[in-house]
Amino acid sequence: MDATRRMRDGGNEPAMTNGRLNPWTGELASPEEEASYRAYSTPEVLRRARVLCILSAFVNTGLTLSEFRIADPAIFRFAISARGLAILAALACFLILRRVTTFAQAERVLVTGLMATAVSAAALITVGNEVGLVAMLLIPTVYYLVVPISFRWAVTCGIVCTLLTVGSYLLFPPKPELAFSIIFAAATLNVFLVTVLSQHNRHGRQEWAAMQSEREARKIQLQSQHLLERTFAAVPIPLVISEIESGRLVRYNEAGIRYFGGEPATFGVTRAQQAYERAEDRAEFMRLLRRDGRVTNFEARLRIGSGEVRTVLLAGAISELDGNPTVVSAIVDITERREAEEKIRHAATHDALTGLMNRGAFQGLLDKVQHQTSTSSGTVVLLMVDLDSLKEVNDTFGHDAGDALLVETARRLRHLAGDLGPVARLGGDEFVILLSGQKSSAAALDLAETILRDFRQPFMLGERTFASRASIGIAACPRPDYGPGELLKDADLALYAAKNQGRNRAVLYAPSMRDAVMQRVLLRRELSAAVQADAIFPYYQPKFSLVTGQIVGLEALMRWRQGDGVIVPPAKFMSAFDDTELAILMGDSMLRQIARDMQGWLAEGLAFGRVAFNVAPAQFTHPHLAKHLLGIMWDAEVEPRHFEVEITETVFLGRDSEHVAPILDALYAAGVRMALDDFGTGYAALTHLKQLPIDGVKIDRSFVSDLESDPYDSAIVCAVIELGRNLGLSVVAEGVETLTQARFLRERGCEFAQGFFYAHPMPAEAVRALLLEETGETAARRLAALQH
Incomplete structure (x- = not known):
């Protein structure tokens, strides 16, 4: 903001100056800053100017008295007139200055008055006034140092005054020989006075600039304080x-x-x-x-x-x-x-359902505890707890009930563990308890027994009562440098062993368990190679009619031909079917070879009924299983009506009928028939008969083997036969090994049977030979044997 605007808007508040001066005049180099200075100094200029005017009038009035001593009337009149002019000029300037408000106006009045005074003094000097020499020295000095005008007009007036007074004096010099000295003295005086005036201007403006800077700083400080006060409050x-x-x-x-x-x-x-x-x-x-x-x-x-x-x-x-x-x-x-961050941290480290630590947080804690105990004589022990009945609860009562069971399980485990160690949920129905200290091994065994005993008590969830059991795997850290991941793996292996031994028990880890795992890994590797080498192939066991004695179908049973030619039955490698990918590969390989064998028999016109093959539970994880199986059949140019699929109730473990039913419906619609294998050994067989497209059931060999001596087995077999008859299902008895068993089944109304009594499983070549030899007479002989 320039000085003029500051003067207009803020009265006498000048703008901040940088104080840079003209080296010759001593005035401010910036016209705006000089104008601000003059505006600031105007009141003082007017005061001094008025005083100077009054003083000039007073001095000239006093000097007028001295003019009465002049004898010559003409000179007297001239001198009185000159004095009068000076007095009138001074008084006129005074009166005008009383009404002036700006520096420029005051400067114009003063210059005019000073010029009039200079002319008056010069006139007096020409008539030989004895004060002429004093006037030559005093008047320029007054112009330079006393009159408050700009450097330009001060120098101009001083020089003009000097020229007038010196010129007047030299017109009639009393001593002509002094003329040069007077001129030199006057010039020297002007140079000196100009230097003094410049220095005076410099000091005055420097003082003003410093004062202005201080005033501006105080103003800024005050504004800052006010701003700070307002900011502080608002x-x-x-x-x-x-x-x-x-x-x-x-x-x-x-x-x-x-x-x-x-x-x-x-x-x-x-x-x-x-x-x-x-x-x-x-x-x-x-x-x-x-x-x-x-x-x-x-x-x-x-x-x-x-x-x-x-x-x-x-x-x-x-x-x-x-x-x-x-x-x-x-x-x-x-x-x-x-609090929100704590909730996020808690959610990241704790299970949302039970509030227990999750797997990630527990692994971090386990690593920390193992590091701490590695420097002491303590031991770290894990108890891995798995519910044995969560699947049944979810399937029967829904997942809300299963969640409630998990929450109650967590509560019980936390209560039973108490101060012994923290409890975590690893996922699903798996929990783990961490014990550490010198007596942790003994405490782990006691705690495991306490948990098993407590879990035998019913779980009360709302108005429902649940019976639940638990299996526990226990593993102790064998050495300080043992990794937390390895310890968890040991506990998991012990838990796996507890489940295999019948569940509802606690098993302590032993190194042999890891060896068993390595054997399973090796087995799966060998079976994968066997699939690639077509060493997985079918044996067939015929099914016979107990009514006609004829062959009514075949069941394809998987076999593994090892490198040394030994044929291995599936009981030796059942654990491989836990591997989903391997189970699908073996199932596909089996079905392709079955379809090739059937295509050959059909080409020869051999009658063999339907060939049944088993679909493992792991195969149901295939996203398009029905389409995939039908594709293999059509690729071999064998119609689906020649096939029968056998499933066991283990298909439903981990999945519900809503997942399985669409697959079976698609196969059934294509002509494939369905049979429920190992009937009576599962937990919900009657429900499956109602919900799924089942054509027949197969009585498990465990019921047939002792039906002659065990009244319970015979009663179960009779009940299944009656159930099948009432539901319109075909009933096949497996594991028939004696004539007595075959007669019992025929007499009770069972239609079909298979087992060693009729034929052992055989390769495809033997099946072909059997079918070629099959006639009405062979069927009649089988039937006659049952009738004697």
Whole structure:
């Protein structure tokens, strides 16, 4: 903002100046700054100018008296006129200056008056006035040093005055020989006075510039203070000012009063340290403040008026208030943020359903505990607990009931473990308890027995009562450098062994369990190679009619031909079917070879009924199983009506009928028939008969083998036969090994049978030979044997 605008808008408030001066005149180099200076000095200029005018009039009036001594009337009149002109000029200037308000106006009046005075003095000198020499020296001096006008007009007036007075004096010099000396003296005086005037201007303007800078600084400081006051009061963040040494609370803004629930003094807080929950927080805050002068993002706990303790971030800086060193502190409440972060941390490390630690957090804790106990004589022991009945609860009562069972299980385990160690949920129905210390091994065995005993008690969930059991695997860390992952694996192997031994028990890990795992891994590797080498192939066992004696179908049974030619039955490698990918590969290989064999028999016109093949539970994980199996049949140019699929009730473990039914429906619609194998050994067979497209059931060999001596087995067999008859299902008895068994089954109405009594499983070539030899007479002989 320029000086003119500042003068117009702010009265006598000049703009900030940089103080740069003209080296010759001593005036400010900037016209705007010089104008500001002149505007600032105008009142003083007018005062001095008026005084000068009055003084000039008074002096000239006094000197008029001296003119009465002049004897010559003409000279007297001339002198009186000259004096009168000077007096009138002075008085006129005085009167005009009383009405002048600007520096420029005053300067014009003064220059005019001074010129008139100079002319009057020159006139007096020409008539030989004895004060002429004094006038030559005094008047330029007054013009330069006393008259408050600009350097330009001061020098101009001084030179003009000097020329007039010296010229007048030299017209009639009393001593002509002094003329040169007078001219030289006058010139020297003007040079000296110009130098003095320049220095005077310089000092005056430097003083003004310094004063202006100081005034502007004070103004800025005052504005800053006002701005700070307004900001301090209006800022929405709580602000508190306290003394550094005593901590006495000096000031707080409205946001601070609202935050604390009133002025702190009203609830007994007069010093900053009283608001801190922990004194060490205050001490650390002040230590950092004294060291660095400011503190940011300092986390502390403060107590507010209600007594609640809040988590805050403090920012502080050393300041000064009324000359006393103080601390200005800003408070940002992060209580909700910390609570949200804690919830996030808890969610990341804990199971959402049970509230227990999750797998990730537990593995971190296990690693930490193992590191701590590696330097002591303690032992780390894991108890891995698995529910034996969660699947049944989910399938029977729904997943809400299963979730409730998991929550109750977690509660019981936490209660039973108590102070012995933390409990975590690894996932699904698996839990783990961590024990550590010198007696942890003995405590683990006792705790396992306690858990098994407690879990035998019914689970009360709302109005329902659940019976649940648990299997427990126990593993102890064998050496300090044993990894947490290996220890978890040991506990898992022990749990696997507990389930294989009949569930509802605790098993302690033994190194042989790991060997068994290695054997399973080796077995799966060998079977994968066998699939590639077509060493997985079918044997066939015929099915016979107990009514006609004829061959009515075949069941394809998987075999593995090892490298040494040994044929291995599936009982030796059943564990391989737990591997989903391998199970699908072996199933596909089997079906392709079955279809090739059937294509050959059909080409020869041999009658063999339907060929049944088993679909393993793992194969049902295939996203398009029905389409995939039908594709293999059509690729071999064998119609689906020649096939029968046998499934066991283990298909439903881990999945419900809504997943299995669409697959079986698609196969059934294509002409494939369905049979439920090992009927009576599962947990919900009657439900499956109702929900699935089942054509027949197969009585498990475990019931047939002792039906002659065990009344329970015979009763079960009779019940299944009757059930099949009533439901219109075909009934096949497996494992028939004696004539007595065959007669019993025929007499009770069973239609079909298979087993060693009729034929052992055989390769495809033997089946072809059997079918070629099959005639009405062979069928009649089989039937006759049953009738004797």
